[in-house]
Amino acid sequence: MSDEGDLRPVSQLAHRVAERPAGAAEPHLPVTQWFELHPVPVDRPAAGVTEAQVRCGTCGETVDCVVASVAGRNRERAAARWVRNLLRAIQVFGAGLGVAAVVYGAANGTAISGAGLIGLIAAVLTGGGLVIWAGETVTEVRPDLTSDGVRLASPSPVHEIRRPGDNYNYTFHTDSALGGE
């Protein structure tokens, strides 16, 4: 994957539009939102972050974007990987706990006392709960392993930072009203 020598972000400034932009192919999916994408011609700082005004090619306004250094971007990716791996480890642990409790119960059957049985059931429920919790959390958090280290300085009703070519949504975002100019 080319990162333009890491100098400039690959992410683009997206402006939400009401209709399919000219030239965009109609995907075989129910599209809820279209975006026009514009480059973010900002050189990454040597360290930390830089804030730059990026002109939107759709509305002509400048949008404040925050661009991280290469090291900062890589830290974001590493942090996302760490979160994902931790949640995976919790899932594996939970599954192992549940399976071990079931196997132990099956092997020892009648020799298990009332308190032991309660402990086994608790272990199975805890293990299953951890598997479900970690699975839901990873879906909710969506660790961005390919973070580009670019974000808007402040939320915008019509602008977003998006991937090149990622110019539509086909799942409805309940937290963002349909905008467009």
Ligand SMILES: [Zn+2]
């Ligand atoms: Zn715009």
